Amino acid sequence: MATVDERVVAVTARVLKIETSEIKPQDDFTADLGAESVQSIELVAMFEEEFGIEMEEDAALAVSTVGSAVEYITEVCKEQGVEV
């Protein structure tokens, strides 16, 4: 089974229409990967769908980098009893 990191990168690549190889943990979704306003929302929605979780909107949108998204999603999965 893919790791949280790999799944976050895959979703990011799909939503932002870029190659997974272009995505690094320290990348900022907006500044480095070019996520626009709607894409930021789509990313959160797709992460929810991928992991089967519900994220708090403001907290989720405050996450700025790929690495911090992995950390935040891992924590939410743990809180909501979702195995990853």
Add this chain to the structure above:
Amino acid sequence: MSTIKARTDHPLVDTTEPNLLEQTFDYNLPPKIVFDGPIIEHIDGKPVEFDPVAAVQRDIFITDTTFRDGQQARPPYTVEQMVHLYDLLAKLGGPNGIIRQTEFFLYTKNDRETLDRCRELGHQFPECTGWIRAVKGDFRLVKEAGLKETGMLTSSSDYHIFNKLKFKSRKACMDSYCEVVDAAFEAGVRPRCHREDVTRADWDGFIMPFVDRLMRMSEQVPDELSVKIRICDTMGFGISYPGVELPRSIPKMIYKLNQECGVPSDRLEWHGHNDFHKTHINGASAWLYGCDALNGTLFGFGERCGNPPVEGAIIEYISLKGDLCGIRTEVISEMADYMRSIGLPIPDNYPLVGKHFNTTRAGIHAGGLRSDERIYNIFDTTKLLNRPPRVALTDKSGTDGVVHWINEFFGLKKDDRISKIKCHKVARWVMDQYEVHGRMTAISDEELETQVQELMPVYWKKHRS
């Protein structure tokens, strides 16, 4: 004033709690107008103070000329239309008569039928008054109609006296007007002299001598017949701010009539025109300088560029008084809908009633609306005008705009509101309209409704069923 002598320090007053200035911006009312000092105007070389606080405490009111000046700017209203609008004017102005009078032509069978039908409604306000030419014989019409008061043309500039009316002299003109005023007294009808074109007239040489004479004549009749003066800024030349010379200065005009000629405020009325975009503020300023009556038309429809809009005066009145005073502001929206239904165009960006008067397009503004509607709404337009704030969706609306639209559409408030995350498919559809399909127009409510139904079926079922 261009040299700065010393700079004053202004220390930051830090706070962690917002100060929303709610004493002025009470969301339940149009924002209050709070004065913190007198208005000073120099008249005949001396400073004169106008106290706006005292002015606001007077019994200021609105008079309407929708059926006279308003009708000069459009095809005639039908009798039914005028009766309905009269009924709405009565509801809007409320039982305290904030809309105190409205005037009618008396010349045709339709004019007289309209007047009768309006009076049959039994409203105390607005009182029906007449409008006639300065012709003695016309008083027969006023008397037959049973009216207590009528406006009459007493044009005042030399443009009118000599070039239009062809009088040989000012004295001949004044004598002629005074004969008609006498005829009004004899008929037991109160004359309201419409001093047309005062902002192009000779105040010292004609206006004030004529008003002096009218005041002397009024001393000979009971109070209820004493002459009223309508100050008609026929071409919209009037200027509201201090420091302007006569005949364009509104403070000077009103001061002269009020304080030098002795016309009481309750017999002074301002009638403006909008040729220079000044009509509303000129009317409101006339209240502050000493006129009790502000004459206007619904939505400002009137000769050429129009008159002070009655609904604007209503909001100004509430802002000055700090209270609704029995006014039913929601009737403004009803009137606008009715006007549209009978073919009167109201621009989309027209204040208070235009289709988009409280619609925001920019996404960043919609974000503000989403978190607190007060940020981009002038007052509680839902409560006062039956018009919730809206967002119109374009490529500039952003996700916040889409989310605001969806929540308003479902009528969801506070914690029930749907989050951005759940609206992402509709937001994507909107963006694709512009980015992928090259759309150049705003998205209609109907289109969006279809998308919400298709892309958010769970919410649709929950909130529309």
